[in-house]
Amino acid sequence: MYVQNPSVPERKPVTVPSLQAMKSQGRRIVMLTAYDASFAWQLEAAGVDVALVGDSLGMVVQGHRSTLPVTLDHMVYHTAAVARGLSATLLVADLPFMADRDIAHALEAGARLVGEGGAAMVKIEGAAAHILEAIDALAVRAIPVCAHLGLTPQSVHKFGGFRIQGREQAAADHIVDEALAVQAAGADLLVLEGVPVELGRRVTAAVRIPVIGIGAGPHCDGQVLVIHDMLGITPGKRPKFSKDFLAGRDSVAAAIAAYADAVRSGAFPAAEHSFT
Ligand code: KIV
Numbered sequence: 001m002y003v004q005n006p007s008v009p010e011r012k013p014v015t016v017p018s019l020q021a022m023k024s025q026g027r028r029i030v031m032l033t034a035y036d037a038s039f040a041w042q043l044e045a046a047g048v049d050v051a052l053v054g055d056s057l058g059m060v061v062q063g064h065r066s067t068l069p070v071t072l073d074h075m076v077y078h079t080a081a082v083a084r085g086l087s088a089t090l091l092v093a094d095l096p097f098m099a100d101r102d103i104a105h106a107l108e109a110g111a112r113l114v115g116e117g118g119a120a121m122v123k124i125e126g127a128a129a130h131i132l133e134a135i136d137a138l139a140v141r142a143i144p145v146c147a148h149l150g151l152t153p154q155s156v157h158k159f160g161g162f163r164i165q166g167r168e169q170a171a172a173d174h175i176v177d178e179a180l181a182v183q184a185a186g187a188d189l190l191v192l193e194g195v196p197v198e199l200g201r202r203v204t205a206a207v208r209i210p211v212i213g214i215g216a217g218p219h220c221d222g223q224v225l226v227i228h229d230m231l232g233i234t235p236g237k238r239p240k241f242s243k244d245f246l247a248g249r250d251s252v253a254a255a256i257a258a259y260a261d262a263v264r265s266g267a268f269p270a271a272e273h274s275f276t
Helices: 016-024 035-047 072-085 103-115 128-139 154-157 169-185 197-206 252-265
Strands: 029-033 050-053 090-094 121-125 143-152 187-191 213-214 222-225
Touching: 016 029, 029 252, 035 050, 035 072, 035 252, 050 222, 072 090, 072 103, 090 213, 103 128, 121 128, 121 154, 128 143, 128 169, 143 169, 143 213, 169 187, 169 197, 187 197, 197 252, 222 252
Parallel strands: 029 050, 029 222, 050 090, 090 121, 121 143, 143 187, 187 213, 213 222
Antiparallel strands: none
16 A cells, blocks of 8 residues: 655755756766656655656556657646655656647646646657747746657657667767757756767767766766666566666665666666667
8 A cells, every 4th residue: 555655764855956066066867767656755765866757658557669649648647646756856747749749738738747747847859949949938937848859759750760869970960959959948957868878978068957868878967767677677678778776686675776876876877788
């Protein structure tokens, strides 16, 4: 049975400015997905900095082959559940596929994820012109935005699969330009997914805002993983960029704590989890 508000170690709430301070001070940011209150509490107890209600829930919770079937109602439902399990951890929620198709929809999604869901920040994929406008529209209304570049899963059909991005020089340069553009539009955080190590290093050095990598090498300001991947319970093959932190440990709590330690010490990701 779920016990509301079980006691967790006291710590200062993680905020948008405190993430920025972590980048300035060279302290790595630990981010992990969660989709319900019980797992949210595990993240909270382990001192994870940022919980992400990713639309990856479409794959690992709902069993779809992509994130595209996830709706705004699904996202609000799971975000509100996660919010009930958190206290100090900063909560970020994804805008689902097509919720960013114009400013009105992006604002409605942002308002619901923050107002009904309890998120402190929303994540939006890409850097096309209408996305930059949406980032600006959300940011000026005091809804902090996490941008998401590189292998953006909502573009799976355009990419022809979940493929590493930015391997060629021109494509890498383009992603650096996109990172500067989302920052200029008002993003406060950037998730960089599925790019070579050198591009992860370039993007992290190019922008002032913290860059959280997933399959983007060790030079980012922090790391994020899908919790099912790092517990080794995702059906099928584990992605190369992930690691099973439950292997050799006896609890979910120990696995999450080991992940947080490995991110903070720089031990994760290692070369075997990265793309060259
Ligand atoms: O949806 C998600 O979980 C994500 C992460 C992979 C960054 O966007």
